[in-house]
Amino acid sequence: MIEVHLPHVTFEDAGESIRLVWRETLYADFDKGELARIIRRKYRVEPEITVRNGAMVIDTDYPGIEQYISIYIQNNLGAILRNRYTNRRVFYIHEGLDVPLLGYNAFGLIDRGTNLIQIRGVSGCNLSCVFCSVDEGPYSRTRKLDYVVDVDYLMKWFDEVARIKGRGLEAHLDGQGEPLIYPFRVELVQALREHPNVSVISMQSNGTLLTDKLVEELAEAGLDRVNLSLHSLDPDKARMLMGRKDYDLEHVLDMAEAMVNAGIDVLIAPVIIFGINDDEAEAFIEFARKIGAGKRWPALGFQNYIPYKFGRNPTIAKLVPFKDFYAWLRKLEEKTGMRPLVLKPKHFGMEKREFIPLSFRPGEIVKAEVVLPGRIKGEMLAKARNRLIEVINTDAEVGDMVRVRIVRTRHGIYIGTEI
Template sequence: MAHVRITAESDIPLIGSLYFGIIDRGTSLLQVRPSCGCNLNCPFCSVDAGPHSTTRATSYEVELDYLLSAVEEIAPFKGTGVECHIDSPGEPLMYSRLPELVAALKNIDAVSVVSLQTNGTLLDDAKIAALAAAGLDRVNLSLHAFDPGLARQLAGVDWYDIDKVTGAAKAVVASSMDLLIAPVYMPGINDAEIPKLIGFAQECGAGKRFPPLGIQKFERYRYGRTPKGVKVQSWWQFFNRSIKEWEKMSGLHLRLDPGRDFGTVRRPSLPQVFTKGEKATVEIRAPGWIHGEQIGVARNRVVSVFGCDKESGQIRVKIVAAKNNIYVGVPV
């Protein structure tokens, strides 16, 4: 697998890609993606990440100062009260300078909250202390089952230790940081586990400032993985059957609202530079995330070019997706 280090000198912008950089979806929350490596092989992964991936061709790592310079420019544009959510198509804790990133984000005047998505396997006392000292506000913990065997199955690795992860969760709660447990509900697979996870969230003291749980609906994705036996729900079924049932059982409010529960509000988006259907010339700068894809650059944006075997130089593409400043093109 190729590894691409993205620096200011690479001339690869940090807007336009789902894989790295910054994603602005028109709210006061910015997704900050410093890297995309993953140490698990979850059978429900939406992007087929992890060591056993059959589609991934490249990993990316953004140089810290380059990433910070972009956030420092974009966050004030969004206004005050910005949340920087550090996430990844993989595991953000694999980014070696994560505490430094958190501390620097917290020093940006427009940023009021810094949060982190993690599977928890790399959390230990030292990392928890470092993240707390850096000012991290919330850990969103991807925890999908309490049963040890099922937890290992859903992690896709035989070394997954549920006791270590739940111990780390308790340590997060004992620190200055908040904890939100974020399981993916897969009907037919972890039905019996969701009540256990709700009980754990209540018992360990998650949700000091933010909600204790953020239960996610399983979705199928073109380049993702789907576990055998999963029964995909409609959104109506998810909210009006599953979520309502768990709310009655627990007494918790589990249908989350970004504004009420996290203070996320609509804000102007960065200007779109392409429209769907238009044609443009892009410069190929790096291999893409999956086989048969290249990372192109035009108008100071990344364009993911699918079905492209050209590894350098210019290519003419048609923009087939242009939403939230994330651009996908195909050769023409």
């Protein structure tokens, strides 16, 4: 018997196929019959392929098969890799692809003119919140693929951004979805902790994928704060809001307390939908107090629900103007003594910094190479001047050269239309 082992890989038997699970978050299915055929062509043996204790087992002792099949799997993995939580195809972005990591909203780095840099190593989410601003998760009707950025490549680009932005940076791990589905989450935190320009490492998370082991790993790697997306303390309401019947509220609450105990500060960040969960505001405050949230930063970050064009917008939601929302927060401050609830950049040590210089101006026409499919229908990603451009309403294909009119440049996110 030969056992095939690969780094950070577990094999599962999926009936007619062998499922490779890489770093818990990505998978690829290899047809058993096809694997047997390529072995038979090379070695003239008739192998049976099974799985035992997480390893692929081939019932032959013929020398060289293990290395041969390992190389075959690694060479074909990129074309069939999928997101374990969304089941969508994954594009793995590494240095060899030469895809810029500035200019696009779904992955890479975003600079909004402060000392906080958003770091997006992955797209996709394990939940399908009813109010999701980008229609994410396994039940998405608009998102057709996901991206994963190699951690070394991500840090290479972060080095350049940090050189421009200076010291005292907050590296904030977020994204269009759940950052903890990033396969290199701990390694990324470790690399950022070692960076001389980084003072604070924070993360946005819904908390569902945390375990005691992962909390300890993130704490040891140097994670400072988690902004926890917790939208109800009622199990039934929480399942409704999170869009998953298997949402385990008790687990998330336990993990919030575990993070505080491990030295990771927690900011409870509910999206308030008036008429649905605004009556839980005081309960959120009491929970934050109970676990000791907000040791270095505010304990709560209430968010006012607003609809988005490409988001999931529940019809039962009552829209409240921000003026009224802030008045509501001030009343909560007076009633509960919990301050601050009206948050300002100074509460997080945020300060204005010079923007990374824009590479394009609105209305400019540029020639760009299409390098990746976009996430929604009619969208492709093109590169020019070492930046990505989201090209909308296009039929272009990867490899095409297109002329693009830049229509948006806000915060270095470039959107253009093909002409």
